[in-house]
Amino acid sequence: MVFNSLQFLWFFPVVYALYRACPVVFGVERGLRAQNWLLLAASYYFYAAWDYRFVVLLAASTIVDFTCGLVLDRLTDQRRRRLVMTLSIVFNLSLLGFFKYFNFFSANLAALFAALGWRLDFVTVKVLLPIGISFYTFVTMSYVIDVYRREIRPTRNFVDFAVFVAYFPHLVAGPILRATTLLPQIARPRRASRDQIVQGLWLIAWGFFQKIFVADNLAPIASRVFAHGAQPTGINVLLGAYAFAFQIYGDFAGYSNIARGTSKLMGIELIDNFRFPYLVSTPQAFWRHWHISLSTWLRDYLYIPLGGSRGSPAQTRRNLLITMFLGGLWHGAAWTFVLWGVYQGALLVFYRPYAAAIDRWRGVRRVVAWFVMFHLTCLGWLIFRAASLRDLATLTRNLMTQFAPASIDAGLLVPLLLYASPLVVIHVVEARADDVLVVPRLPIGVRYSIYAATLYLILLFGNFGGAEFIYFQF
Amino acid sequence: MRGRRALLFVAIAAAQFAMFEAALRIWGHSEAAPSFQALFMPDPVIGYRLQPNARTRFETAEFDTTIAINGQGVRDDREIGPKPPGERRIVVLGDSLVLSVQVDVRQTFCRLLEDRLNQASLQGARRVHYRVINAGVQGYGPVEELLFYREIARAFEPDLVIETIFVGNDAEDAVASASKLRAPSTAQPADRSISDAVSESLVSRLRRVVRRSMVLQVLRLRVVSVTDRLSNWVTPPEAPLQTYAARPAPRIADGLRISRECVEAIASDAAGIHAKTMVLLIPARFQVDDADYRHLKAAVEGTGGQLVRDGASERFNDALSSLPIPRFDALPALRAALPGPDVFFQQTVHLTPRGHQIVAAALEAFLHKEGI
Numbered sequence: 001m002v003f004n005s006l007q008f009l010w011f012f013p014v015v016y017a018l019y020r021a022c023p024v025v026f027g028v029e030r031g032l033r034a035q036n037w038l039l040l041a042a043s044y045y046f047y048a049a050w051d052y053r054f055v056v057l058l059a060a061s062t063i064v065d066f067t068c069g070l071v072l073d074r075l076t077d078q079r080r081r082r083l084v085m086t087l088s089i090v091f092n093l094s095l096l097g098f099f100k101y102f103n104f105f106s107a108n109l110a111a112l113f114a115a116l117g118w119r120l121d122f123v124t125v126k127v128l129l130p131i132g133i134s135f136y137t138f139v140t141m142s143y144v145i146d147v148y149r150r151e152i153r154p155t156r157n158f159v160d161f162a163v164f165v166a167y168f169p170h171l172v173a174g175p176i177l178r179a180t181t182l183l184p185q186i187a188r189p190r191r192a193s194r195d196q197i198v199q200g201l202w203l204i205a206w207g208f209f210q211k212i213f214v215a216d217n218l219a220p221i222a223s224r225v226f227a228h229g230a231q232p233t234g235i236n237v238l239l240g241a242y243a244f245a246f247q248i249y250g251d252f253a254g255y256s257n258i259a260r261g262t263s264k265l266m267g268i269e270l271i272d273n274f275r276f277p278y279l280v281s282t283p284q285a286f287w288r289h290w291h292i293s294l295s296t297w298l299r300d301y302l303y304i305p306l307g308g309s310r311g312s313p314a315q316t317r318r319n320l321l322i323t324m325f326l327g328g329l330w331h332g333a334a335w336t337f338v339l340w341g342v343y344q345g346a347l348l349v350f351y352r353p354y355a356a357a358i359d360r361w362r363g364v365r366r367v368v369a370w371f372v373m374f375h376l377t378c379l380g381w382l383i384f385r386a387a388s389l390r391d392l393a394t395l396t397r398n399l400m401t402q403f404a405p406a407s408i409d410a411g412l413l414v415p416l417l418l419y420a421s422p423l424v425v426i427h428v429v430e431a432r433a434d435d436v437l438v439v440p441r442l443p444i445g446v447r448y449s450i451y452a453a454t455l456y457l458i459l460l461f462g463n464f465g466g467a468e469f470i471y472f473q474f
Numbered sequence: 475m476r477g478r479r480a481l482l483f484v485a486i487a488a489a490q491f492a493m494f495e496a497a498l499r500i501w502g503h504s505e506a507a508p509s510f511q512a513l514f515m516p517d518p519v520i521g522y523r524l525q526p527n528a529r530t531r532f533e534t535a536e537f538d539t540t541i542a543i544n545g546q547g548v549r550d551d552r553e554i555g556p557k558p559p560g561e562r563r564i565v566v567l568g569d570s571l572v573l574s575v576q577v578d579v580r581q582t583f584c585r586l587l588e589d590r591l592n593q594a595s596l597q598g599a600r601r602v603h604y605r606v607i608n609a610g611v612q613g614y615g616p617v618e619e620l621l622f623y624r625e626i627a628r629a630f631e632p633d634l635v636i637e638t639i640f641v642g643n644d645a646e647d648a649v650a651s652a653s654k655l656r657a658p659s660t661a662q663p664a665d666r667s668i669s670d671a672v673s674e675s676l677v678s679r680l681r682r683v684v685r686r687s688m689v690l691q692v693l694r695l696r697v698v699s700v701t702d703r704l705s706n707w708v709t710p711p712e713a714p715l716q717t718y719a720a721r722p723a724p725r726i727a728d729g730l731r732i733s734r735e736c737v738e739a740i741a742s743d744a745a746g747i748h749a750k751t752m753v754l755l756i757p758a759r760f761q762v763d764d765a766d767y768r769h770l771k772a773a774v775e776g777t778g779g780q781l782v783r784d785g786a787s788e789r790f791n792d793a794l795s796s797l798p799i800p801r802f803d804a805l806p807a808l809r810a811a812l813p814g815p816d817v818f819f820q821q822t823v824h825l826t827p828r829g830h831q832i833v834a835a836a837l838e839a840f841l842h843k844e845g846i
Binding site for chain 2: 456
């Protein structure tokens with residue numbers, strides 16, 4: 001089920017009404033248990049609505065990691081504890097590896113052997129990618145690692161743990177939540193405050209705006225430029241990269257906002273996943289503002305265990321490159337994602353000596369640094385969005401050698417300006433206040449104007465085609 | 475306090491409504507625009523038709539045209555008077571593919587055909603002046619075309635009537651409009667209850683308000699789209715493009731039968747004034763455009779259907795084959811023009827100026843070959 005579907009239009013009000021009724025009908029304590037059972041059933045229904053067969057995987061991952069958590073808590077021998085943690089990680093990575101990367105690796109291996117003159121007939125398996133698998137395996141892995149590190153105590157309540165893993169607002173496209181954030185909220189009685197309800201409703205409206213007005217309207221613009229075999233001139237490649245930059249931001253941040261908003265209505269706080277990422281001046285800052293739950297996960301469970309920045313500069317550079325390479329591969333089984341990860345790693349390595357100084361820049365120097373960083377980000381999106389490495393080579397060549405400003409396509413430029421500018425305005429307002437929830441706190445006339453304009457723009461110009469969210473494929 | 479806040483929100487929403495309404499009227503050129511809708515007027519028999527002497531400019535990302543309707547209610551920048559001696563008139567009945575608001579009137583296949591016939595006539599022994607009258611109206615199907623011929627176009631004294639069938643949707647249109655062929659209701663207003671009359675008047679007033687506002691028209695379309703999707707969800711939708719389906723719904727056979735009866739009726743009426751009749755079949759864009767076909771094929775297969783690319787053309791050819799009327803299918807000529815610039819616009823399913831040229835040339839060749 002997707003947030004922008006008719007199913008969700010009835011699903012959420014029904015679940016929410018029952019959720020609010022639980023404490024009224026059963027009292028506080030029993031009401032909490034009823035709410036958690038309700039969230040569990042609703043979350044599994046939400047997931048099964050996409051493909052019921054993969055519910056088994058979700059349940060298996062939940063049972064294995066709940067058990068590992070309990071075993072880890074009981075064990076004192078460090079070697080045996082490490083073995084249990086390793087088993088959990090191997091189990092989760094095997095799920096991810098098989099369902100997400102089997103076809104990619106088998107096809108590439110066959111191609112490699114073919115290049116060497118050997119013909120290998122692999123067993124071809126049509127492996128479907130279970131939606132959200134990259135997200136919930138990372139959630140359960142972080143739980144087991146945190147218990148192993150004794151940073152948290154495992155929960156002994158299976159329903160609480162199952163809700164933590166499957167909680168429908170974040171299940172299929174994040175944010176990737178930590179047990180420290182979500183489990184305590186699931187375990188205690190909760191009631192949404194008036195502020196939470198106002199903020200939640202705004203986040204839902206703004207999330208739909210980002211998805212339906214910005215992302216889904218920019219998608220055909222970007223698709224025209226990135227179509228397989230297309231030969232756009234350099235200026236139009238640039239416009240396509242801008243369009244995709246706002247499309248992917250609108251799509252993913254929109255999903256995160258709807259997730260946060262629906263969760264706030266239920267009195268549960270999820271973390272910010274995006275904080276105006278296109279207004280930063282360095283790649284270090286970009287990754288502190290873009291898909292924050294993934295970048296902090298990679299930092300805490302990959303970069304730091306690899307040694308982080310504790311070793312020599314060369315080791316730090318290696319650690320950054322490995323982390324971002326794997327971060328790129330997490331996004332999907334394709335060489336363009338791998339290349340994008342390496343590119344992001346290279347940017348982090350290159351900027352590392354200067355990042356702190358650049359972050360302190362003000363005035364013209366800051367504008368120049370922002371301009372350069374925004375275009376480096378867009379260049380990254382070019383790699384990310386290209387249909388193949390060959391298409392990427394064509395687009396890059398056209399960008400560099402056939403810029404031809406006079407060939408600018410008004411059919412790309414005008415919609416790009418129309419659909420991206422409201423997003424940029426709110427982006428700037430939020431960044432100036434350093435608060436992604438600044439809109440509900442603005443003076444009443446201003447915020448009512450924004451509320452009304454958001455609704456009009458969604459209803460009048462939104463693309464109601466019901467396209468899936470890009471990050472579902474990851 | 476709450477009341478004041480609500481009032482403030484309503485005031486802001488009303489101000490923005492006015493702002494969006496103005497912006498859409500100035501820049502939002504679409505068929506929902508009141509200026510475009512002003513091209514049409516209600517008609518008690520046909521339902522609606524073009525408003526005589528209406529004029530508007532229609533501008534989208536792909537084209538910018540001025541549409542002028544003459545005093546007789548067809549798209550033409552010249553009036554149609556009594557037929558002068560030596561003039562031969564061809565009336566082309568059809569829907570939006572004939573009306574062709576996407577191109578200038580001089581670029582329509584009707585006008586291009588007229589130019590070609592007159593050019594040929596200048597070179598020939600017999601000096602005849604040809605006048606080709608574009609009698610296409612947006613949204614018409616075979617039923618409306620028959621009624622339009624009887625109500626309006628017969629008076630143009632045609633020598634040849636070309637009934638243009640858009641194979642993509644005319645069978646469905648014919649079914650939807652079949653009731654118009656029956657005699658109009660004789661029920662008197664006095665037969666209806668007062669509450670019926672009041673509610674109808676409220677509904678029609680509301681409809682008028684919605685029709686006059688661009689914002690409300692778009693919102694209405696949103697509501698219709700949601701209710702459609704809801705009803706599709708309750709009852710699984712049938713695959714789209716039923717005229718092309720490997721196993722079409724039973725109504726398609728009805729639509730083909732009604733279409734054939736309409737063509738027969740037009741031919742019979744035309745024969746009454748010594749005019750000939752022929753049929754022109756226009757294909758859908760995906761029958762010519764491979765990429766469009768692949769996309770639609772996948773979409774239809776996604777809903778459990780099976781798309782036969784030329785199914786609708788074949789079905790219309792079969793349905794009309796029993797009539798002793800010449801029939802010209804534009805599909806081979808349009809297909810033969812590829813590869814090359816598009817013959818259909820990308821954002822609509824209508825012919826580009828090049829598409830009109832191809833149809834006009836092929837149609838002229840057919841008329842000569844058939845000696846019509």
